[in-house]
Amino acid sequence: MEHTDHSAEHTAEHHEEGHGINKKTIWVTFGILSALTLVDFAFFFNMDASMSRNLIFVALGIIKSYYIVGIFMHMKYEVKRLAGIILLPFGFILGLVAALLYEGDRWSVIKWFVE
Template identity: 55%
Template structure:
């Protein structure tokens, strides 16, 4: 509790429920279970496709797309980034995309040098 015993609405909201202060409304468990179910379905489809699709580049791209969708759902809903301001979200997403691009470039170049020699 704060040392100043004021009765203004913001202080009362802060002291009783910080989630309500920052987001305006509390996220219900219904939404969490809905996202959990969606993640479960995507994972089951992911496993099913692994066993029925032949090993080729299309299967790899499919797994990458499904992984990106699952990452978006996890970061957006369970880490509450979907409800944050755009600047905060971009300050996290842009460096991650840069690192992923760097890793992809390094893997590509590494394969180039091994096949070049």
């Protein structure tokens, strides 16, 4: 009886129990996120503002988001297809943000033409 119950709920529970989200993983991830935030502060206080420092901050943000999405939001343990359809558009968003920031001054050129 217990065995049949288990197999009925197998698909629902499989991704929760089988793939190593346990308390240890959670606390290790918390440690990593805190350490990365402290690295942020180290760069903030020890480096002058520059484009390379901004890129370091963005890179650290992306690493942090890998841990939040991968471990906390469980994406690392989901079916690859799900990760694909959700993360691919996220990649497009990042590309758009980068493109708009890189060529954002185009607005000022257009404004200058209009005026």
